[in-house]
Each structure stands twice: as C-alpha cells, then as structure tokens.
Amino acid sequence: MTRWGMVIDLRRCIGCYSCAISCKQEHFLPPGMFWNRVLINETGNYPTVTKQIYPVGCNHCKEAICVKVCPTRATTRREDGIVIIDADKCVGCRYCVVACPYQQRTFHADGKKEYFPGQGLTEYEAIGKELYPLEKGTVVKCNFCAERIEKGIEKGLEPGKDREATPACVINCPTKSRYFGDLDDPSSEVSTLIKEKRGVQLHPEYGTDPSIYYIT
C-alpha cells in the first residue's frame, strides 16, 4: 500500500516562502488563503537570538481528526494516504477547521476576493476560477497536489522523482529541503531519510500520525 508523505529538512530551509507562493500559484488561491505556510519564531535577546523556521501544511495524518469529525464524510483519506475534501458534500460546519490541531484548513467564506480590490479579476485569477474553482461556503486545504500525482502516475512517472508528478512546493524549493515519496516503502528516499536522520513529526502526542516529517 502506498502512503504519500513528505520530509522537510529544516537545516536546509532558509524561510524564502517559495513553497507558500508556489502552492498559491499552483492552486490559484485567492488573497489571504494559504495551504502552505512558513512559521518563523525568534527567541532570545541580541546577540544570542535563535530563529526557528517551520514550513507547515496539511499533514495528511494517518489518524486524521478532520476525517473523524466530518459529519457528512466530505473529508476522507484516500488509499494512498492523501486526505481530501469533497466540496459537493461539505456543509461548511467548520468542525474540521476547529478540530485540526495543526490549523491547516481554511473556510472559504468569500468567493469574490480580488488581488486588486475594485479593479476586477486579473487574467490569472480569471483562469484560476475556471481551472481550479473553489466552492464558497466550504472548507479547503492542501491536497498534496493530488492532480499532479494522478496525472504523473498515469504517464508512468514516479512522484517524488519526476518533477511533473511531484507536489509544487517540493519542486519549487530552491534549497531542495523538501522530499516527497512513499512512506510505506522502506527503500524510498523519504523512509531512508526519516530512518537515518531521525525525522520527527509535529506534535505526535495528538496521536494523528502525520505524514510530514521534519529533520532538525
């Protein structure tokens, strides 16, 4: 069985936000909506300041709490481990938004937001509304670029190795700090990295078993 997952090497990440921007671009996300974020925390006082950079996104948890709380089963976990939302089933109760301890879900409340308010949609936004329509009044989130993965597999490509079949945030990372692959395959690059570099999950105490690991 395949379980798509990601490894983020925090030692390589420089906090450039390429992942966040490429994700917005890939999915034509409206203003204010991010499926990938970069958290930056500064602690200490000059000259001993510590800066922590954590790129975060949906963890596609194996024991996803969002799947459990969804009253209409709009949120499901596919066989390949990707947690997806069926916009046609979502009633917009936002239980999943509140329940996600990683806060990686967004309620799409305003479908009319423009990047340049009052000046109409840009060509890019107009194309986005056709190619990647987000339904107002429903919950949206990262889908590990499931479309890219599916199309890539159809073409005989391998997600994580071939750019065309790999999530946008991974291929656009300029420092190559993101890795994508099958967590259930012990010989995959991600499994090897987790094993050798002692990859850790975010807040494992929640018991959600996230599919994103961090190398610190």
Place this chain on the structure above:
Amino acid sequence: MTESYDWMVKYTPQAEWIERRGIMLWLAFFFIELGAGTFFVSAFFGILPIMLTGWLLCAVIGGGFHLAFLGKPQRFWRILISSGWKTSWISRGLFFVFLFLVLGLIHMILSQWANPSTALLVAANIFCFLTIIYGGFAMNYINGIPLWNSALLPILYLISGIWGGAEVTLGLTLAGAGASAGLAAEEWIRLLLIGFLILILIYLISVRYTSQTGQASVRVMVQGKWSALFWIGVVLIGMVVPLITVIFSFFSGLEAIPAAVFYAAILCGLLGDLIVRYLILRCGMYNPLIQSSARTVSVPG
C-alpha cells in the same frame, strides 16, 4: 486577534466558531440547549405550554441559528444520510436534536388531543438530555484546544442547560403558565446554580493545571483581555445576582419576593450562561506548533 506573524507560533485563539458567522454557532448552542433544558424541566412538571416553548426555542431559534452558521445550509440533510454519526459529534448531535424534536412533538400532540404515552415521553426526554449534552462533547473531542478538551465541559453544559431550562420554566410559571410548579422549579434552580458555581470553579482550576496553553486560556479569561466580561458578566450578573435572589427566597419564601425581582434574576442568570459560553468559545486557544516557543511566549491580551 493574533498577528499573522504570531499565528500558531504563539498561543492562537480559535476563530471559526466565534468570529464573523461563528457567532451564530454560539447562539445556536445556547438556544438549542436552553430549549431542550426547558422541555426537560417542564416535562418533569407536565406543563404543556412551557414544553412547547422549549421545543420552539430549540427547533426554531436554535435550529435557525445552526442553519445560518453553515456555509452550505441547503445541504444540511447530508448530515442525516451520511455515516458521520459513527465518529462525529456534530452528526450525532443533529440526530439527537432531530429525534428529540420529532418525539417531543408527537408527545405534545398526544397530550393535547389523545392519551400520551409514558414510553414516548421517556424516549423524548432521553434524546432531550442528549441534545443538551452533545455540544459539550463536540467541543471536548478537540484535543488541540486544552480549554475545551476537558471532561468537565459536557457536565458544565448539561448543568447550565437544565439550569437555564429551570429558569425559563420558573419565569413562565410566574407569568401564569402553571403556578404550582414554580416552587419546585425554584428548588431546582437553587441546586443547579450551586452546582454550576462549583463546577465552573473546578473546571477553570483543572484546565489551568492541564498545560501551558490551558493556563494561558484561563488567564486570558480571568485576568487578560476578557476579564471584565468574566467578572462582571459571569460572576456578578450571572452568579451573584441569582445567588442572592435564591438565598433570599430560601429564607423568606418564594411569595415574599416580587415577581419583577425574580424576572431580573432569571434574565441575569440566562445572560451569565450566555456569556460563559461566549468566553469558553472565545478563549479557546491552540498549542503553538513550534514546541519550544511555548515556554517563552507572552500571553496575548
């Protein structure tokens, strides 16, 4: 409001269930539980007009707010046909409310025009009880928010729902909808009010010692940004005023107190209950995602 650069780096308040249209959910939980509590208490005394009032509060006002909260209200029926009830408390809650409303309505119709069935009343009251408590379980299930992830929350909501119901029952009996039950309802209020006071104290203390985020949530509520609302709205208006009234009535008798004073105390009690629920929703905060930062960040507010 958390600054965008502090989002999930410091303690981050939940927003979806209290800000913008989230306000509707706060009111929905309140009116659903108040209505069910009113039905529960008045059914105990067998006062049909007050049972109907509780039923309407739950179905029309509570249900209306619930629908207004949903992003896609026209799809609410999907909750009833899916298998979400196996794991989702919102789904279970809708089933409880639906069954309570149907069974309660049948019972009231039979009571008015035919012979009421005791089994039906018991069944209606079981689902009524579950309707009061489900909101607490829905919130208690969320382990990312320590303020909500307390086993005491469903009990707190249960007591406040029945307490509110007893207050509405007393208010309406004073208005003449079944005067004999007023005295008994007032006894319920005394016990439930004291129970509510003790429970909220234990709840806040227990959350305070659960985790640093729990501590931050309680501090925001009682010492920080929302402290004025807590001390004036919850403690003074919601607890002290009703408590003085019930103590006075305990020693001097229900008849010695003017009805206007009782109405004022009832309104204060209901307002306090509403504010408690608001603060629990408003002060619920998430643990920061970056673990080490939890030790150094300051508490918002």
